[in-house]
Amino acid sequence: MSTPGTHVLSHADQAPGGTVLRSSRGIALRGLRAIVRLPSAFFPAMMMPIFQAIAFSGTFFAITKIPGFPTDRSINWFLPLAAVMGSGFSGVGVGFTTIRDLESGFFDRLRMAPVPRTALVIGPLLAVWVRTLLVLAAVTVVGVLFGARLTGGPMALLTLAAAGLGTATIGAGWSLGLAYRFRDMRAAALMQLGLFNAIFLTNAQAPLNVMTGWLHAVAKVNPFTNILRLGRQGFLGDVTWDGSWGGLVAIAVLTALAWLFAQTGLRRLDA
Amino acid sequence: MSKRSILAIVRQPALVLPSLIFPLFFAALGTSSFGRATALPGFPQVDSFLDFSLAGSVVQGVLFGSVTGGTALATDIELGFFDRLLATPTSRVSILLGRLAGAAAFGAAQALFFTVVLLPFGVSIKAGVAGVAVIVVSGALTAMAIGGFTAAMALRTGSSEAVQGSFPLLFIALFFSSAFFPRQNMDGAYKAVADANPISYLVEGIRGLTIEGFTAANVAKALLVPVGIGVASVALALRALRSRLAAR
Numbered sequence A: 001m002s003t004p005g006t007h008v009l010s011h012a013d014q015a016p017g018g019t020v021l022r023s024s025r026g027i028a029l030r031g032l033r034a035i036v037r038l039p040s041a042f043f044p045a046m047m048m049p050i051f052q053a054i055a056f057s058g059t060f061f062a063i064t065k066i067p068g069f070p071t072d073r074s075i076n077w078f079l080p081l082a083a084v085m086g087s088g089f090s091g092v093g094v095g096f097t098t099i100r101d102l103e104s105g106f107f108d109r110l111r112m113a114p115v116p117r118t119a120l121v122i123g124p125l126l127a128v129w130v131r132t133l134l135v136l137a138a139v140t141v142v143g144v145l146f147g148a149r150l151t152g153g154p155m156a157l158l159t160l161a162a163a164g165l166g167t168a169t170i171g172a173g174w175s176l177g178l179a180y181r182f183r184d185m186r187a188a189a190l191m192q193l194g195l196f197n198a199i200f201l202t203n204a205q206a207p208l209n210v211m212t213g214w215l216h217a218v219a220k221v222n223p224f225t226n227i228l229r230l231g232r233q234g235f236l237g238d239v240t241w242d243g244s245w246g247g248l249v250a251i252a253v254l255t256a257l258a259w260l261f262a263q264t265g266l267r268r269l270d271a
Numbered sequence B: 001m002s003k004r005s006i007l008a009i010v011r012q013p014a015l016v017l018p019s020l021i022f023p024l025f026f027a028a029l030g031t032s033s034f035g036r037a038t039a040l041p042g043f044p045q046v047d048s049f050l051d052f053s054l055a056g057s058v059v060q061g062v063l064f065g066s067v068t069g070g071t072a073l074a075t076d077i078e079l080g081f082f083d084r085l086l087a088t089p090t091s092r093v094s095i096l097l098g099r100l101a102g103a104a105a106f107g108a109a110q111a112l113f114f115t116v117v118l119l120p121f122g123v124s125i126k127a128g129v130a131g132v133a134v135i136v137v138s139g140a141l142t143a144m145a146i147g148g149f150t151a152a153m154a155l156r157t158g159s160s161e162a163v164q165g166s167f168p169l170l171f172i173a174l175f176f177s178s179a180f181f182p183r184q185n186m187d188g189a190y191k192a193v194a195d196a197n198p199i200s201y202l203v204e205g206i207r208g209l210t211i212e213g214f215t216a217a218n219v220a221k222a223l224l225v226p227v228g229i230g231v232a233s234v235a236l237a238l239r240a241l242r243s244r245l246a247a248r
Helices: A006-014 A020-037 A039-060 A061-065 A072-105 A106-112 A117-145 A154-182 A186-199 A213-221 A223-236 A239-268 B002-011 B011-034 B035-039 B050-078 B081-086 B092-121 B128-157 B160-164 B169-175 B190-197 B198-211 B216-246
Strands: none
Touching: A020 A039, A020 A072, A039 A061, A039 A072, A039 A117, A039 B169, A061 A072, A061 B092, A072 A117, A072 A154, A072 A186, A072 A223, A072 B002, A117 A154, A117 A239, A154 A186, A154 A223, A154 A239, A186 A223, A213 B011, A223 A239, A223 B002, B002 B011, B002 B050, B011 B035, B011 B050, B011 B092, B035 B050, B050 B081, B050 B092, B050 B128, B050 B160, B050 B169, B050 B198, B081 B092, B092 B128, B092 B216, B128 B160, B128 B198, B128 B216, B198 B216
C-alpha cells in the first residue's frame, strides 16, 4: 500500500540525485492530495473568505455612504480584502502541514531522502499557489453573484490574483519560518495572528481618507496597505500603474524577507 | 463543579485569551475605521464609535468564550473523567449545571473586563453603575445560554473537535446581527436576517444601556433575550445528558 509519504519518496528515487523539478512536483502533489483526503482542513480556508466577503459587505453596507468612500458597492470594497486574507491563510496552511510532518517524523524522512533542499521549499509553495487560485476563484465568483463589479475589466482579476498569490507566498514563508523554529503546534497561533494583524492594521475596513485616529498612522506605513490597493484597484476604478507598483514592490520585499526567514529556519533545523 | 470549571480557566489562561483580546482589537479597529460613520443618517446618537462598539465587544467575547466550556466538557468525556464523575454519588444534573455556572461566572467577568478596559478610552455608560450591573448580569446569562448549546453538542458528540466546530456558527450568528453596525443602516436580505436574529436585540439592549440610559426596554432586552435563549439551550443540554446516560 502506498502512503502519501512513500509516494513522494518513490518519485525522488526514480530520479537519482532527485531533480528539483520532479521532487518539487511530488511534494506539491502530496500537498494537493490533502485537499481531497482531508477536505475538513481545506474547506474552512475556502469558506471563511467567502463568509467574510458577504458578512462584511452586509454589515458595513452603509459605510459606502461616507463622503469620500471610493465605491457605492460595499462588496466591491470587501471582496478583495476577503480574497487577499483567504489567500494569506492558504499560505499559512503550509506551515500547519509542515508542523504535522515535523511531529510525525515524515519531515525527517524527507530530509534523509535524496530530495534537493530547494524542493522542500518549492514543492509546498506550488501547492500553496494552486490552493490560493482555488480560493481566489471561489471568492470572486461568489462576490460577483452578490453584486461585485469588475470596474477595471479583466485586469481587475489579474491584479487581484497578483495580490492574492503575493500574500499567499508571504504567508507561506512566514509560517514555514515559524514551523521550522518551533517544530510544534505552538507556532500555529503565531502564524495566524501575525498575518491577521498585518492585514487588518491597514485600510482593510475603510480607506485611508475616511479613517481617523491611530489606525490611520499605522495603515499609512503598513506595506500590506499597498498590497490591498493593488488587489482592490480593479474593483474601485481602472487598473493603473500608480495603483500597482507600490503593491508589487511590497510583495517583492516582504516575500524576500519571509523566505529568508524560512530558509534560515530550515538551516537551523538541519544544524 | 462550577469551581472546577472556573479553576480550569484560571490555570490555562491561553485558552480564553483570544476571547478577551479579539473583541478589544476589533473595537479599536472599528473606532478608527468607522469613526465617521456615526454621522450617517439613521446611526444612533453616540459620542463616539467606541460607545457604540462596547455592546458588540461584550457579546462577541462572551459568545466566543462560551465555546471553551463546551470543549472542556467534551474533553472530560473523551478522557473518561465524565464516566468517573458518574461513578461518584454526584447528582447527574449538577455535572451539567456546574459547568454552566462556571461559564456564567466567566461571562460576567468578561463583560466587566470589557467595560472596565474601555472606560479609560472614553466609553461612557449613560445608565451608570446600575447599567454596568445589568451588562454584567447579561454577560453571565448569555454565557450560560450559549454554554447550554455547546454543552448539548459536547454531550451528543463527546468530541471536543465537534464542539470547536460550532465556532463558525457563532461567528455567523454574530456577524448577521447588529453587533458591529446598526440595523437601521443595513439593507435587503441582510437586514431581514439581522431583524430576525435574537442576538441583534441582546446587543441593542446592552447598547441602549450604554448610549441611551437605564430604561425598562433596554434592561428587558439585555436580560430577557439571553434568558429565552438559555431556556431552550439548557433544555437541549438536559435532553442530551439524559440520552447519554440512557445509552450507558
